[in-house]
Amino acid sequence: MRIFKKISDIQSYLQIQKDKGLSVGFVPTMGALHKGHLSLLETCKTACDMGVVSIFVNPTQFNDKKDLEKYPRTIEKDITLLVNAGCDVLFYPEVEEMYPNGEITRIYDLKALENLFEGAFRPGHFQGVCQVVDKLFSIVQPQAVFFGQKDYQQCMVIKRLIDTTPAFGSIEMTIVPTMRETNGLAMSSRNARLSEEEKQLAPTIYQTLLFLKGALKAGPMAGIKEAATLKLNERRFITDYVGIADAYTLEPVDDWDGQKPLVALIAAFLGPVRLIDNLVIA
The missing domain is CATH 3.40.50.620 (HUPs)
Known part of the structure; x- marks a missing residue:
């Protein structure tokens, strides 16, 4: 090289x-x-x-x-x-x-x-x-x-x-595609700054994305986003955003027609470290 x-x-x-x-x-x-x-x-x-x-x-x-x-x-x-x-x-x-x-x-x-x-x-x-x-x-x-x-x-x-x-x-x-640890945590350079305890909590972000995918149905998105935010807060995350957006334009989708491709995006602090992740959910 x-x-x-x-x-x-x-x-x-x-x-x-x-x-x-x-x-x-x-x-x-x-x-x-x-x-x-x-x-x-x-x-x-x-x-x-x-x-x-x-x-x-x-x-x-x-x-x-x-x-x-x-x-x-x-x-x-x-x-x-x-x-x-x-x-x-x-x-x-x-x-x-x-x-x-x-x-x-x-x-x-x-x-x-x-x-x-x-x-x-x-x-x-x-x-x-x-x-x-x-x-x-x-x-x-x-x-x-x-x-x-x-x-x-x-x-x-x-x-x-x-x-x-x-x-x-x-x-x-x-x-x-995103590379993940066996527990689902998205690989990131910032993960090195997590404590051992925080590394055990960090996969909650991916689990929350999977929750959004599983709970998704046509109609208003506010309810499942609020539930997702609560899941993160219960595990000591301080959430910047839980978003559901058009997978191509990233315009937020508040009411889904059941057809448009969607991506879920999360950004949250765990201790001093800010983590982000996403998942195409529809």
């Missing part, structure tokens, strides 16, 4: 590979890698000749500086995992390389996606996501990119970024 920290160096290397006719797939990450990330790389390697992974803890998508400071950084372990998984290229830049002189890129038109669910609780988060993904896509210029369904709203935001940026029009985006 080759490791690059400079934009010019990785661009030069990848251009040589592309000139040879090799296709490039790309998996952007913020490190603290786990099996979920490796499943993205595995899917990437199946679809493309070369698998490129980036590790960059992007400061512009953190609206809480304490959350940025606490974000786990495990680069030596990450490198070992990537080598063993057959990664071809790792891009591991410093903040100054990605944002010289504090440079901020354009403002992105995300429509309602920017203010729903995660957007409502993390102002500016998705602008920061788009800033870094725009830069990374422009640097790597991949044929295909791979993201995890666990960050469902982020996937919708990135899909909009691709669809509204002419330079990215040829990029094929694949959303890979």
Whole structure:
């Protein structure tokens, strides 16, 4: 595996590979890698000749500086995992390389996606996501990119970024199903910050999503959302939202017609750690 920290160096290397006719797939990450990330790389390697992974803890998508400071950084372990998984290229830049002189890129038109669910609780988060993904896509210029369904709203935001940026029009985006622990907990870098007791409680989020799926029927959604929130609160969660939304637009659905595809989304704190998860329920 080759490791690059400079934009010019990785661009030069990848251009040589592309000139040879090799296709490039790309998996952007913020490190603290786990099996979920490796499943993205595995899917990437199946679809493309070369698998490129980036590790960059992007400061512009953190609206809480304490959350940025606490974000786990495990680069030596990450490198070992990537080598063993057959990664071809790792891009591991410093903040100054990605944002010289504090440079901020354009403002992105995300429509309602920017203010729903995660957007409502993390102002500016998705602008920061788009800033870094725009830069990374422009640097790597991949044929295909791979993201995890666990960050469902982020996937919708990135899909909009691709669809509204002419330079990215040829990029094929694949959303890979969420990897879960045996108890149902969605794999996440943030799980490392949970205490042992909290790890026992954390699967309640997935159990609550399954409850929503099982209780779903045509008509008003308020009752089952309230019941789901109560389930979380009884297990010591502090809930930001329990949402049921159109699976394509993420517009909240208050009264279901029994036909429209739906996704359930949850964000809740367990102790100091904020966890998110989702499930397509119809």
